Amino acid sequence: MAPIAPPDTSYRPPAADAVLHDWFRRGHDLDPGAEALRIGTSRYTYREVRDLALALAGDVVAACPERPRRIGLLASRSAQAYAGVLAAGYAGATVVPLHPDFPVERTRSMMTEAGIDALIVDTAGRRVVPHLADLLDGVPVVQEPVGQPLDAPLPVSPDDVAYILFTSGSTGRPKGVPVRHRNVDAYLRFVHDRYRFGPDDVFSQTFDLTFDLAMFDLFAAWGSGGTLVSVPPHAYASFRSFVENHGITVWFSSPSVIGLLRRLGELAPGTLPGLRWSLFCGEPLLGRDAGDWQAAAPFSSTENLYGPTELTISCSVHRWDPETTPERCLNGVVPIGTMHPGMRYVLLDAEGNPTVESGELCVTGDQMFPGYLQAEDDRGRFVEHAGERWYRTGDLVRPLDGGEDGALAYIGRCDHQVKIRGVRVELAEVEWGLRRCEGVEEAVVVVVRDELFAFVKGAPRTTAELVGELGRFLPRAIIPRRFHQIDEFPLNANRKTDRRELSRRASVIVESG
Structure with a gap:
């Protein structure tokens, strides 16, 4: 297993109080002609990504009557999307990533709360624009660069907001999370100091831009002069070949990917020898999954980020x-x-x-x-x-x-700490118990009508069998009364287990008898 990277005397972070795009500039300055981005068969150098970002920023600034404060980015896994993150910063504004495949009502809510002054779109985002027409009255929409690029990024302060992301709120209304350049700079200094990434590293890009973990993908790669590889959903079916063909050395994803690859037969021991770092974040990482991944990537250091x-x-x-x-x-x-x-x-x-x-x-x-x-x-x-x-x-x-x-x-x-008939229950403990049962690969427990309802994936087991086996290591009061076999757990846009959807399904099952 690879050790933590030793100090690298050639490593030089950006100057103190750097802003987000200063980390891209670090990679660009190392070698403008190096490959910064790979999407399918398309390759983009640092110079090309920078030029596209300056061009997009120039069009936004020219189209706005005043300097824009917040720029929406309605794009996904395109050169326009990745360069758009930089373009907002180059325009002296905050980037607000939006997903073209999100429900239109959710996108409208985020745009309204953020108060965007301009919108950058790619081909996928362009299809959504007609549904946002009333919100875009007076808001310029930039599709392809047509005007004069900026000569250089406009100045921004470390205390300015770098990006705004939205998390789910208990009321159903997304909550806007503004993150300052100063916050991201502190994070990236830790990351680059710990891992000592370099120009030879090739990074996976698995998270959608509306998820903050994507910022790790982009600026861990670009801050080191490395290459960012967009990972399409179909890549998991031939995962070993994808990783090998692209020469990926740094893998970063949600832990749910591990179970998916295991089921697809893509996680046998020793199958990922080229990985140097394997990082997981976004949801709890199971010890069994971490062990299987480490066996598949024996020369990689595997870490759980929270x-x-x-x-x-x-x-x-x-x-x-x-x-x-x-x-x-x-x-x-x-x-x-x-x-x-x-x-x-x-x-x-x-x-x-x-x-x-x-x-x-x-x-x-x-x-x-x-x-x-x-x-x-x-x-x-x-x-x-x-x-x-x-x-x-x-x-x-x-x-x-x-x-x-x-x-x-x-x-x-x-x-997830609930009371069932007066007894305090940790749902994670019940799920752990289910995973100990013979044939159970994964389990998620939700609460419906003050009862525990378990979704179980793996070999078919009867309720009596599961209750009997759980009784050996769980108090009877916290053993679920209902079990439902499931082939695959639903995942949200960031490949995390969708507990809200499982709760909805459980309610439907209970109500239908």
Whole structure:
């Protein structure tokens, strides 16, 4: 297993207080003619990506009566999409990524809340524009560069907002998360210092631009002078060949990809020898999955990254060790590890008091965002402690090994800790129990009408068989009463298990009898 990269004396980060596109400039300055982006059979050099971004920015600036503040990017996996992230910054504005395949109503909601001054679209985004006509009255739409490119990026401040992303809100209305250049710069300095990526590295790009993990893909690659490879959905069916043919050395995705590849027969031991780093984030990483991936990529270091969008991509990390990590897994889930430099945490119990045992994880530090776009969304999401403001993640964690090394184990979401007939239940614990049952590959448990409902994937098992086996290691009060066999778990746009959809399905099944 590859060690953490040693210090590289040739590594030079951008100057202090860099803004997001300064990290692209670092890669460009290393070699403007190097390959920056690969989409299918199309190849783009750093110079070509920069020129396209300056051209798009020039058209936006020319079309706006005043300097734009926020630029929507309605595009997906095209040169226009990737260059559009830079173009917004070059225009001195904030980029607001939008997905052409999202429901139009959701896109309209995000555009309205963000208050965009201009919109960049690609071919896919262009098809959605007619459905947004009323919102785009007076808002210029840039499709292909036609005017004079900017000579150079317009100035922006580290305290300006680099991008606005939207997370799901409890009310159903997406919540806008503005992240400052200063927040992303602190994150990227940690990333590049830890991994010491270089111009020879080739990076996967699996996340949609509306998901903050995509910012890792882009600026980890471009900040090192490496190559970014867009991974299309069909690539997973011939995954080994895709990774080998493209020479990918850095893989980054949600953990759900591991189960998919296992089912497709693409994760046999030793099949991914070219990977140098394997990084997972976005949902809990199971120890079984991490072990299988490590066996498939024996020369790679495998790490579990954790962090909500509000804390800028990820804020803690645990490196998988086949000898020690399995015994540190809680409910079969890999620890979320230790906080990044510049980030600190405190745990709060159910009454909101600090605790050294398990509790809700609250974090503060250089990567914490300033607050939601709508001030009312801040209510209940921050806590004042020791004279500082801390973000409440909504995640339950506990210190490992008495907290000696600062490592944390993930328990589950606070809203996944429920009471069933007066008994407190951690859904993650029930799912862990189900995964221990013979033939069960994966399980997700939801609550319907004050009862536990389990979706199970794997070999067919009867309810009586599962209840009997679960009874050997779970209290009877927390054993689900209903089980439903499922061939594949639904995934959302970022390839994370869609629990909301599973809850909907469970309700339909219960109501239908």
